[in-house]
Amino acid sequence: MNKLLMLLLACWLAVSGAVAQPVRVDAVEAELVAASDAAVPGGTLMLGLRLRHDPHWHSYWRNPGDSGLPTQLELALPAGWSAGEIAWPAPKRIFIGPLANYGYEDEVLLPVPVRVPAGAAPGEVRITARAQWLMCRDVCIPGEAELALPLRVAPTAAPSPQAALFEAAMAAGPREALPVRVGLGDGGRASLAFGLAGVQTAEFFPYAPALVSAPAPQRLFRLDTPGASGAQDTPGRWRLELALAEGVDRAALDKGGFLAGPVGVMRVDGRHYEVVAGPGEAGAGGVLVATAEGRDESRGAPQGGAASRFLEGVGGGSSAPAPGAVAAPGGGLTLAMAALFGVLGGLILNLMPCVFPVIGLKVLGFAGHGGAGAGGGEARRGALAFAAGVLASFWVLAALLLVLRGAGQAVGWGFQLQSPAFVAAMALLFVLIGLNFAGVFEFGLRLTRLGGAEAAVAGRGGLAGSFGAGVLAVLVATPCTAPFMGSALGYTLGRPAVEVFVVFAALALGMALPYVILGFFPRALGWLPRPGRWMESFRQLLAFPMFATVAWLAWVLGLQAGVDAVLALALGAVLVALAAWLYGRFVQASAGSHRLLAGALALASLACGLWLAMPAADAGLAPAGGAERSPGAGAASGTAGAAGASGTAGASGTSGTSGTSGTSGTSGTSGALPVAWGVWSEAAVQQARAAGRPVFVDFTAAWCVSCQVNKKLVLERDPVAGAFARRNVATLRADWTQRDPLITEALAAHGRNGVPLYLLYLPGESQPRILPEILTSGLVLAALASIE
Structure with missing residues (x-):
């Protein structure tokens, strides 16, 4: 046995x-x-x-x-x-x-x-x-x-x-050493120069933390000219350009061991080498061969996760995905789910304020067709032409995103609004559209002209107008986003071109779908009044949302380039409006000899207006007065002193240090209020609540990605920091970077086994409110708004 x-x-x-x-x-x-x-x-x-x-x-x-x-x-x-x-x-x-x-x-x-x-x-x-x-x-x-x-x-x-x-x-690990020469360039960049044969791609992973910018693109340059024979086994000289982390200089690199010995791993065409730094010059210049894509740290992801990063550059405007969305490129979506979300997002996009004027255009167009009858066929063709304009515009945007992504730029929906020059150009365009709606001049958009249904259904002119309306719809939609759009667009980050075009086509389908349905089923338009003078009044009314858009864009421009840029835009808009008036009053409405002179004056006024309104190429991000904007600088994920539990934020213009009482001011130029984070403990919570103060607790850790994103993009930005100060909120931070049994028990008490966790204790409520893991400024401000 x-x-x-x-x-x-x-x-x-x-x-x-x-x-x-x-x-x-x-x-x-x-x-x-x-x-x-x-x-x-x-x-x-x-x-x-x-x-x-x-x-x-x-x-x-x-x-x-x-x-x-x-x-x-x-x-x-x-x-x-x-x-x-x-x-x-x-x-x-x-x-x-x-x-x-x-x-x-x-x-x-x-x-x-x-x-x-x-x-x-x-x-x-x-x-x-x-x-x-x-x-x-x-x-x-x-x-x-x-x-x-x-x-x-x-x-x-x-x-x-x-x-x-x-x-x-x-x-998958390094099997042999790759000698490199390390060089430092301008703008916080370093280069690794090496010699290998036939290199097509390269990506570097440093051993030492906090020296090389992890999200930045890495660009590969060829330093020599390939031989005439083109033999792939001939060693070449290459330079991989890296962005250094903020504040890193030669001394920091030397201290971190980056200038000598093994410094990291490099993946070269699928083969891995241990990079060994040695003496010598890395060189400069070269021919760009490839780019290991990255992210622009200065822009980051928008509030709420990577999917919403497309509106982070739009002058403080933001839109967030659903709470709990995965803050990662592509999230948890499949292509089919992303396409479905795209259709839903495109449908909801029609309800956004920025698209309202174009909805009005389509209402006028359908009304001009008379809803049914003889105009029914033309209504269908017009709806399809509108859809074609929407689809073509979305695909152009997709192509631009792919081209810029291939160049190593981190861009997304609304990326063009990060440019002050584009914002100014959009504002002037909306000035012209508003004046066109108001009747100052006529240019295209013949779908909205009065004078009989025949003008509205005038063959090719009507279809061209519908196509142009589709293009205009997408143009005015770029400052906006909608629920489901964030997740769908986030899916496209880093995806192949085919998938990007599929998602953008789904967005176009969703946006155009209501008009296509109405065009093919005109009986649904029976509630519209018959064509008449109301159309002229409604068209003129549409000018005011356009002018409101101009005001908003001027505010965006002010945040980007300062009050002087807003003044220049206003003066430029006056000259552009003068050009439109000259064109409508003397060029279109007159057949006399004055047309040529009026046309020349209109062109001159338009040119001067454009020249005056365009910001300088180096327009900064300074606010009015020329002071440098600075988001409220809060504590790191570590602690900020227990005094923050009972202290209040100091007045703007005081010293930027924290006093013993917990007071935290700002430098005299920033105008921002940093958050004074105190050390969390149950006793600190109870002490603040006993004093009648609201309490916000941030359970965080230095290694927690979502925590750092929420801190950088929400909790320590001006709107939320100011709201904390105005409402006398005691802000406490529970740092779980090192294991702490008390914090572990507190997390478990709220049904969590990891960070982040955000708790808001309100006076008069026995239990805290739990905020989602992925924060937005609007979400936090809405929660704080309930404080009496």
């Missing part, structure tokens, strides 16, 4: 040797595996931590990037055995909002070499390990597991079922 049990045990070890049962911890499955089925005395045994991530979750490399924590593995080995360091496979850059992390998604194996002593006795051994990692999606959860692996010690060993995983992991 004992022999039978021993035989069964040996069979079990033969089958399960080098494999143990995986352990599931939240979104990650962890397992300790080996590359061979036995440990050979005097040899090296490859063990590995195998992590399987749920979709859209990730863990981190040895340098986690802008936030995060590297995975750790502690092995408990038999006496005399020794383990080396993790042989890290090269990571990928994971973009979330304005940040980038170095990490792994899906499945990763982290190999560790283990030296087996020559005197290891044959038989069975049991290796145990303690693994710790950080898993993140829209929240970050620390993971920990105790793992075990039964193994045999034998004279020979065969590959285990996991041997292929080890081969892939080792191939």
